[in-house]
Amino acid sequence: MSSSVVLLNATVFTGDEVLEGVAVWIEEGTIRAISHPDQLPAHLTTHDLAGAWLVPGLVDFQLYGGSTAYLTRDLSVEALTNIYLTHLREGTTTIVPTLFSTTRDRILRAMEVVEEYWEQELPGVAGLHVEGPFINPIKRGAHSEAMVRPPSEEELRELIQKGQRVVKVITIAPECFDDHLLELLRSSGWAIAAGHTHATYAELNHFFDKGFSLATHLYNAMRPLESREPGAVGTIFDRTDVHTSIIVDGYHCDYAAVRIAKKLLGERLFLISDATFTRYEGSRLEFEGFNITYDGQRFLNDEGKLAGSAITLLDAVRNCIRHVGIEPAEAIRMATAYPARQLKMDDHIGYIRPGYRANLLALTADIQVQDVWVGGMRQALR
Known part of the structure; x- marks a missing residue:
């Protein structure tokens, strides 16, 4: 053309x-x-x-793999290409490939891979989302227990130094960080998201009151809303300044729960695929204690926990329209304008x-x- x-x-x-x-x-x-x-x-x-x-074009803030490649395991330009092209076929034109909790060396290598991808002038990769390893073991979900660890100033400084340009988002459990380490993270310029967290209402408000305003996959791997402890879910609902992603695959959240969240959060709720793989060509993955099986609909680890989704972002849009009752234009915004805003890229993508x-x-x-x-x-x- x-x-x-x-x-x-x-x-x-x-x-x-x-x-x-x-x-x-x-x-x-x-x-x-x-x-x-x-x-x-x-x-x-x-x-x-x-x-x-x-x-x-759709903007996917969080996804791990394509049809065959899994970024945390494969760590190559070829893997990123497979991830991008797999999701591109379903209308996702911008991705933020995501790392599961892994070793420091693998995080650093992933940063290099994104740089190599950009050097080849390949399209569509906005940067890296580092999910973990600095999360709460109680809410690690399917993350490998052996990979989850407390943050250290030395490791954080190295990640910030080497990933300054590459990392777009890091998901942490705020209760695992003292104020000094939070300020260090703030200096990175990255989006800092609360996720895989067992934080109380008070602990999360302390975090958000410092100016952080993002959370990862609402409801999942976070302390729920209860009558005596509002937890992470209650804190997000109670605030007016917090934005959060959500996985709408029919498994991670009941569609009624999505509808309730949308009523409360409005345009502060946006979609991610959270795809471990999509259009997957295999049935089993074993890597660094992250051992999962695909049953044709879901990825489950050996404990029976959900381990990412098997959908694309367009699948999530369809589910919002067909099962949640969200108006089509708004469902599209949840996969375009709203994630682009969180990536600070809405000055050139996310709109026509x-x-x-x-x-x-x-x-x-x-x-x-x-x-x-x-x-x-x-x-x-x-």
């Missing part, structure tokens, strides 16, 4: 509004204009979307606006992928 193309005959959801009868002009990888087709130069190449719904990167997804009426564009280039998906 040429570097300039006009997309015609679509209902365009910009992230702000739904537009009918407009065309989207892409030039040199960015969105040049959104206007009536008659107002655009007549000589431009056009592409007819045949009535599709055109939306921003002039000057934004032309990462676009064309959906059929039944929410299936019709076409995907990355940087203005139509992708070969099959």
Whole structure:
């Protein structure tokens, strides 16, 4: 496809509004204009979307693997490529590949792999999400017990020094950190998320009162809301400044629980796939004490605990629409504008606006992928 193309005959959801009868002009990888087709130069190449719904490309804040690759184990550019292309086929154009709790050396190597990926000018990887190892063992979930450890100033300083540019997000249990270590983490400039935490209402408010405002996969691997102790869930519900991801695969949260959270949190709730793998081609993974089996729907460890999901972000969007009752445009925002905002990337992705990167997804009426564009280039998906 040429570097300039006009997309015609679509209902365009910009992230702000739904537009009918407009065309989207892409030039040199960015969105040049959104206007009536008659107002655009007549000589431009056009592409007819045949009535599709055109939306921003999806942004996945947390995922671990593709169809065959698992980042924490494989640690290679080839693995990142498999992860990206697997999710791209389902409309995810930006990913934040995520590490499970692992050794310091593997975390440092993952940082190098992302740098190598960028050096090859490969698309779609925004940076790294380091989930653990500084989490509460009581709420480690499927994380390997042998890999979970307390934070040390020496290790944190090395990770910050070597991962300054690469890491976008780190998930920690705040109760495992003193104020000095929290201030050290703040200096990184990364998004600091509370997760895998057994913190009390008081402990989490102490953390959030310091200006941190993010939590990882609401309900899962965190202290629940109880009458005498609101816990992490209650604290997130009670605050007005905390944003949180959620896994909507039908297993991690009951759909009614998602609906309740959406009513309380509004646009502070956003979607992640949390995909260990998706469209998985195997049945068993054993690595560093993270031993899981795939039953065709779920990943479970040998203790019977959920170990990530098997969905894509578009699956989560579909579930929000079909089972939670969220209006389609809002479900799309939960997978585009809201995660882009948390990544501080909403000035160039997450919306269809002039000057934004032309990462676009064309959906059929039944929410299936019709076409995907990355940087203005139509992708070969099959």
